[in-house]
Amino acid sequence: MTTTTAFALADPELSARLTERLGTVEARLREAVATTDLLVGATSTHLVSAGGKRLRPLLTLLTAELGDPDRSQVIDGAVVVELTHLASLYHDDVMDDAPLRRGAPAAHEVWGNSIAILTGDLLFARASQVVAHLGQPALTLQADTFVRLCMGQMHETVGPATGEDPVEHYLQVLADKTASLIATSAQFGAMLSGCSPEVVATVGRFGELIGLAFQLADDVLDLTSDGSLSGKTPGTDLREGVPTMPVLLLRARAAGPDATDEDRAAVALLDSDLSDDDRLAAAVATLGRHPVVEETRQRAVAVARAAVAELAPLPDGPVKESLVQFADALVDRAA
Template sequence: MKLKDMYTFVKKDLQSIEAELERSVSSAHPLLQQSGTDLLKAGGKRIRPVFVLLSAQYGDYDADKVKKAAAALELIHMASLVHDDVVDDADIRRGRRTIKSQYDDKIAMYVGDFIFARALQLMSEIREPAAHQILAEGIREMCLGEIQQIKEQFDTEQNVRQYLRRIKRKTALLIAMSCQLGAIASGAPVSVQRNLYEFGYNAGMAFQLTDDILDFTSTEKELGKPAGGDLKQGNLTLPALYAMYKVPGLKEKIMDYYAGKGELKPLLAAVKESGAIEFSAKASAAYLEKAVVAANMLPNHAARTSLLKIAGYIGRRKF
């Protein structure tokens, strides 16, 4: 089953969010207009807006109100990717040239800032103060995660706890907020908001763990960017950290590679042969189990069925 088949009953509202995104990135400035259009054309799973829409089903569902929050969260995600590409010096994402590779770092940073600002404009139409407090705290944590990643880049002495804290800030919190804010925007009960947050957090951790596995196991065509990019860029993810622990001398070889000696291909092979992929897959499955527990505590609704199906998709996706 394809991802889009798991939430067909919100398909119409998801289309309206796409139109909202197009309006949000439009600008009288040609460069901003082109950059925003390029980002939207690159596509994406739109998993965050989907979670907003599904979570909002547990309250007084108002599509016009909820779509503002959904579009805002997707814009925040898009802006963070633009900034990520500058930090990582990435030229390709989703099979397309990044904003920084088309223009330069300075322009890319301001394009990201512009998209962030548009997200905040959309959120200003949500009247619940709690929503803004949660969003502000979430963005703060995301920034800390970005700084943490820069600080830990090429650091072969980092541990798994640091890695998990990093992916929590960079990925899981925004997905958790998507679930939580959808519920808040529709006035869902607080207990439901908490369960949705727990679902989103654990699904988000599993989502990023799966991403980090696929960086070692998928092809460039499947990923839409060069395979092995994380290790090459000095972003040491769980598979690499586990392999360094299990394989004698691998850490030293990775350090040599970062010092300009050796090649990437043998390192990728060593990680895959170490059992790191299987170990990381088990870690992802453990988070998904927690996500399923949280979802099963929600009231029986078509939205719950969709959330559970998406959790299953996260566990088996190949790109």
């Protein structure tokens, strides 16, 4: 597999260096899931072989450029965050009953829910094996991230408490379930390359906000793309009743004093039986045209700009410029 950076970098030397190192990460990922057990080998390599943009390891490699990127621990950190991400996808697809992932049948569609969940657990364990050699700070960061990933999934499953603002609840779910690992990806690169605690904290704040913007952009893509960018079948979240920002904003509008007939009709469609493919397609099209989608996109842009503002303490140069490009590229997907 030829591995390239997920977006164009203005600095060709940096781009070439990161592309080469991403190739090393790819090889190490395959080593980490390699086994002589035929069943475990097939299930563990299922998503690794499906590819992906490798945004999290790329961010690790990029922030490592702020220190000594040649330290061997940097590659290990990049492998850890991608293994953790892949593990979470196995679990997410079971929770969401998603039929496809990255254009291929989801693991639970091939081997069943139990094997898919156990494969996710195994990849989390593989990530733990790698991070165990990276020192106490990295081990603590990974453990804290794992806690947030689990909490985010639990809170998403249970939903907001009585009287809790559904939008604020959703943003906290995104922070834990998505942004936490992207923040950790940025922190690992700086930490394992020997940067100061101040730099580690700076890129962590950047990563947290970028993770939030990334998921808000995905909410837009779920309604406006063919699935090639998000890796999910369009409307999957709608069919499974998973709340997304456009849906929450629409419900708030429909319940307000200025609700229109269009708002109420759209909510009624969302609350109908979306197991029917034609009705699901109608719901996706209706919501995709609604102003709440543009409002969600604007929220993603605003959060991405806040992330870029966090980079102010970093020295000017190709690494900082590339982090800004990284932020722009994640949000531009939903343009």
